Amino acid sequence: QDDSISLEELEQLPPIPAEYGTLSYLEKVNWLNERLNEDINVVEEYRLQRMLAFEYDDNGEPTLTNSICESHPPQSFDFYYRYTCLAVDDLSYEQRISKLFELHEKLLEEGWVEFAVSVLAEIGWMQSSSGNIKQAFQSFEQALSLAKDQRVPWLVLNGVMQDTATLYIMYGDANYRQKGMQLHKHILERTKALRDDNQLPPEHAQNTIDLTYFNLGVANALHERDYEKALDWLGKVNLEQAVQAKSALVFSALSAVELGKAELAANYLDQSAQLEDQDPVVERYLACYQQLVNHKLNNQDDVPACHNLHPDTQLEVKLDVYKRMSELESSDLRIEGHENFYQLYKSTLQNQLKQSSSAMASSAELSRLQLESELQKDLLEKEELLKDAERERRETQSNLMYAIIAIFILVVVFGLLQIRQKLRQAKRFKALSQRDSLTGLHNRLYFEGRIQRELDAVNLANREEDNKRLAVYLFDIDYFKKLNDSYGHDIGDEVLKEFARRVTHALREQDMLVRWGGEEFLVVAKVDDEDDFHNIAQRIHKAVTQKPFILPNGLELPVTCTVGGVICPYLTDIDQVPHWRTLVQLADTAMYYGKSQGRNRWVCINEIPTKEVEEKVLNEGFKSLDKHQGVKLKTSNDQ
Numbered sequence: 035q036d037d038s039i040s041l042e043e044l045e046q047l048p049p050i051p052a053e054y055g056t057l058s059y060l061e062k063v064n065w066l067n068e069r070l071n072e073d074i075n076v077v078e079e080y081r082l083q084r085m086l087a088f089e090y091d092d093n094g095e096p097t098l099t100n101s102i103c104e105s106h107p108p109q110s111f112d113f114y115y116r117y118t119c120l121a122v123d124d125l126s127y128e129q130r131i132s133k134l135f136e137l138h139e140k141l142l143e144e145g146w147v148e149f150a151v152s153v154l155a156e157i158g159w160m161q162s163s164s165g166n167i168k169q170a171f172q173s174f175e176q177a178l179s180l181a182k183d184q185r186v187p188w189l190v191l192n193g194v195m196q197d198t199a200t201l202y203i204m205y206g207d208a209n210y211r212q213k214g215m216q217l218h219k220h221i222l223e224r225t226k227a228l229r230d231d232n233q234l235p236p237e238h239a240q241n242t243i244d245l246t247y248f249n250l251g252v253a254n255a256l257h258e259r260d261y262e263k264a265l266d267w268l269g270k271v272n273l274e275q276a277v278q279a280k281s282a283l284v285f286s287a288l289s290a291v292e293l294g295k296a297e298l299a300a301n302y303l304d305q306s307a308q309l310e311d312q313d314p315v316v317e318r319y320l321a322c323y324q325q326l327v328n329h330k331l332n333n334q335d336d337v338p339a340c341h342n343l344h345p346d347t348q349l350e351v352k353l354d355v356y357k358r359m360s361e362l363e364s365s366d367l368r369i370e371g372h373e374n375f376y377q378l379y380k381s382t383l384q385n386q387l388k389q390s391s392s393a394m395a396s397s398a399e400l401s402r403l404q405l406e407s408e409l410q411k412d413l414l415e416k417e418e419l420l421k422d423a424e425r426e427r428r429e430t431q432s433n434l435m436y437a438i439i440a441i442f443i444l445v446v447v448f449g450l451l452q453i454r455q456k457l458r459q460a461k462r463f464k465a466l467s468q469r470d471s472l473t474g475l476h477n478r479l480y481f482e483g484r485i486q487r488e489l490d491a492v493n494l495a496n497r498e499e500d501n502k503r504l505a506v507y508l509f510d511i512d513y514f515k516k517l518n519d520s521y522g523h524d525i526g527d528e529v530l531k532e533f534a535r536r537v538t539h540a541l542r543e544q545d546m547l548v549r550w551g552g553e554e555f556l557v558v559a560k561v562d563d564e565d566d567f568h569n570i571a572q573r574i575h576k577a578v579t580q581k582p583f584i585l586p587n588g589l590e591l592p593v594t595c596t597v598g599g600v601i602c603p604y605l606t607d608i609d610q611v612p613h614w615r616t617l618v619q620l621a622d623t624a625m626y627y628g629k630s631q632g633r634n635r636w637v638c639i640n641e642i643p644t645k646e647v648e649e650k651v652l653n654e655g656f657k658s659l660d661k662h663q664g665v666k667l668k669t670s671n672d673q
């Protein structure tokens with residue numbers, strides 16, 4: 035301020051014509067501009083410009099107001115103009131507060147108490163809106179005591195009391211909330227009394243009364259959560275006239291739904307939908323509350339309007355909305371509520387805690403808020419943990435499924451391996467079961483599994499006139515019992531082993547040698563002719579008898595054996611191949627015949643003339659046969 039113009043100079047100017055007061059806004063602006071275009075001095079210019087600024091300001095034109103404030107800055111004594119210019123100036127929060135304080139001091143100095151109180155209340159409101167609760171309490175309490183001491187007019191005191199009460203309720207602890215509500219009730223009584231005394235215009239009184247009912251309703255709905263009382267107070271708001279009509283209906287719906295009165299809540303909600311609030315910030319948070327009510331009433335999934343409240347939304351509303359969201363069932367909304375609450379606490383409220391906490395009301399509330407916020411943080415963490423746990427559970431489930439699949443595959447694979455193993459084992463057992471453990475030769479089981487195939491091959495060969503024949507030999511060690519008895523069973527075993535080795539070497543690879551049982555052995559061999567047949571018998575016999583057995587203990591034993599053989603086919607009248615049992619039996623008969631003839635020899639049946647003779651041989655052997663009745667035998671002794 036250059037203070038180039040004095041108050042006196044201004045006061046000496048001719049008065050503004052009375053009809054100016056009757057003009058409309060545009061007419062006033064025109065009138066002022068016309069005067070400004072005339073040839074006028076700087077004092078008059080200043081007076082007209084500040085009047086124009088007031089008009090612009092009254093009609094919500096902050097940019098136009100500000101441009102006048104800049105071209106014609108207020109003189110220091112010009113408090114209203116200073117106040118108006120401060121309001122539209124593009125200042126930081128701190129700058130504005132400090133300028134308002136400066137103005138407040140100046141007003142007090144000059145004895146403008148009413149105005150000083152209003153400016154202090156304005157400071158308090160700004161401080162509270164930006165979260166500087168402790169300072170806001172200071173400003174309001176100072177304003178309140180100043181207003182009471184100085185007996186400022188009711189209108190000013192009323193404004194300060196309303197704001198102070200609201201602040202107590204918004205940020206105070208239980209005691210302060212009660213104090214705030216008492217203040218509201220006091221305002222109510224005083225306003226009614228002044229109205230009844232005709233000291234207040236009825237319309238103004240009604241506005242104040244509606245505002246107070248509303249404030250009491252909100253105090254109970256949002257802060258005390260006493261929804262019965264909230265419904266009572268909100269129900270008194272004049273819905274026809276009050277500017278808070280829509281808010282009152284929405285908060286009534288909220289209170290009703292919280293009380294479980296669904297029908298009443300739906301009714302309030304319907305009514306509120308018919309109205310619109312002038313303030314876009316309020317309109318937006320009311321939409322959020324409507325959705326919160328709907329969420330409870332109709333299980334409406336989301337509350338979209340609550341996700342992005344207007345940035346200028348009052349702190350108390352933001353806090354309340356976030357708290358309500360954090361109490362919803364949907365975990366996403368709950369987490370969002372917790373997060374927003376925590377962020378709000380971090381960004382605005384936490385600073386307050388760092389300031390000194392004297393006996394100010396805010397300290398009690400702030401510690402409550404801090405506690406609440408810490409609780410919320412805990413909750414938030416718990417929710418996160420829950421979500422993590424849920425995620426983990428889902429992962430574990432799928433892992434479990436994979437594990438089950440893996441185990442299933444393993445079981446199947448293991449099962450298959452087991453089966454393979456068993457098959458292999460079975461094969462091994464089979465192989466083992468077809469071997470004689472003492473000599474390592476195949477046993478009778480092996481023979482029985484193979485012989486039919488051999489016979490079939492001979493059968494086929496005969497049909498194709500290939501002249502392939504099969505010889506079967508049965509032979510055993512002579513006087514083996516004696517050997518056992520003389521040298522012991524172990525020596526007997528060694529003899530058997532050596533016997534098996536020798537016979538094996540005497541035979542061809544394709545011949546089948548089996549231990550038939552005890553000290554009896556059997557050979558099946560394919561032969562070309564009778565000579566071949568006899569040769570094999572000879573080779574077996576010779577392998578055993580040609581030199582004595584030398585046993586591991588150095589014992590030398592002469593061992594002999596008797597071999598009986600039969601060639602197949604042996605019947606001259608039919609080509610049919612007999613059963614293997616018949617062949618073995620015939621070989622046995624031949625061997626028995628060899629034994630009876632003195633042992634240590636081989637006897638081969640080359641031919642049997644008829645079936646009958648075969649029958650006889652099988653039943654009675656060769657002894658009873660008169661010259662063998664046509665049976666052709668060949669023995670080693672014949673050579």
Ligand SMILES: Nc1nc2c(ncn2[C@@H]2O[C@H](COP(=O)(O)OP(=O)(O)OP(=O)(O)O)[C@@H](O)[C@H]2O)c(=O)[nH]1
Binds near residue numbers: 513522530551
């Ligand atoms: N050491 C031993 N002896 C066996 C085995 N199997 C059978 N023997 C014996 O072999 C002997 C066979 O005796 P016999 O059937 O009378 O025949 P042998 O004394 O050889 O008389 P011939 O055959 O008529 O010359 C019996 O004493 C059996 O105990 C075996 O695996 N080991």
